[in-house]
Amino acid sequence: MIVGERKPLNEIKEKVKDYKKLLILGCGTCVAVCMAGGEKEVELLASQLRMSNELDKKEVEIKEATIQRQCDKEYIEPIVELAKKYDAVLSLACGAGVQLVADMLEPMPVIPGLNTRFIGIAEEEGKWSERCRACGNCVIGEYGGICPITRCPKSILNGPCGGSQNGKCETSKDRDCAWALIYNRLAKQGKLENLYKVAPPKDFRTQDFPARQVNENYVKATKTEEKEATAKK
Ligand code: SF4
Ligand code: SF4
Numbered sequence: 447m448i449v450g451e452r453k454p455l456n457e458i459k460e461k462v463k464d465y466k467k468l469l470i471l472g473c474g475t476c477v478a479v480c481m482a483g484g485e486k487e488v489e490l491l492a493s494q495l496r497m498s499n500e501l502d503k504k505e506v507e508i509k510e511a512t513i514q515r516q517c518d519k520e521y522i523e524p525i526v527e528l529a530k531k532y533d534a535v536l537s538l539a540c541g542a543g544v545q546l547v548a549d550m551l552e553p554m555p556v557i558p559g560l561n562t563r564f565i566g567i568a569e570e571e572g573k574w575s576e577r578c579r580a581c582g583n584c585v586i587g588e589y590g591g592i593c594p595i596t597r598c599p600k601s602i603l604n605g606p607c608g609g610s611q612n613g614k615c616e617t618s619k620d621r622d623c624a625w626a627l628i629y630n631r632l633a634k635q636g637k638l639e640n641l642y643k644v645a646p647p648k649d650f651r652t653q654d655f656p657a658r659q660v661n662e663n664y665v666k667a668t669k670t671e672e673k674e675a676t677a678k679k
Pocket of ligand 1: 586
């Protein structure tokens, strides 16, 4: 999932200070799971802003709404009319969600309320960590399902470096050395021979951005359906 964290309240207050009618829009998927931008967080932020406005003697109408996903047009469409009644939208989605909402509500100002951090996993309740940098050419099959690009701070493909000690990374005693993890996993799998192969330099051209992906079969099928429907009319 995409992990994000809420921006500090003072930063948000500064960004929304000129608006009299504000819609706070939550996202019910990744950022809800990481407790940054779901329904509860929208409610909390709305209360904080209302209290702050009251103390500052500012009259601002604040509306709360949460949709399933802000990165998908079909979930945004139903709230377009509602959003138009407001001066601005404060979006608690990841950066992708904020941008799609801004595209669909143009020219309305859409302000990000979160900082998008990384693609990661929930380690335990309240703790998330990065696992993938979307490099476009996944190599973890060779490394026991552990990503050296993401979990080694140097993204070394033929590790470990000289700083690995007692299973820990030289960059932090709290961080496992990715290559110690890889070694231990491959040992358990009986695949240590994978480490005798020298990995070629990684082709980071696959990480070209802005990246785009098209499912040709789906696009063709949709076009054919549209043609058939037009022919029947
Ligand atoms: S190798 Fe690339 S795609 Fe695979 S987990 Fe690592 S960063 Fe993500
Ligand atoms: S100690 Fe391990 S994880 Fe840390 S930089 Fe070196 S190889 Fe990467």
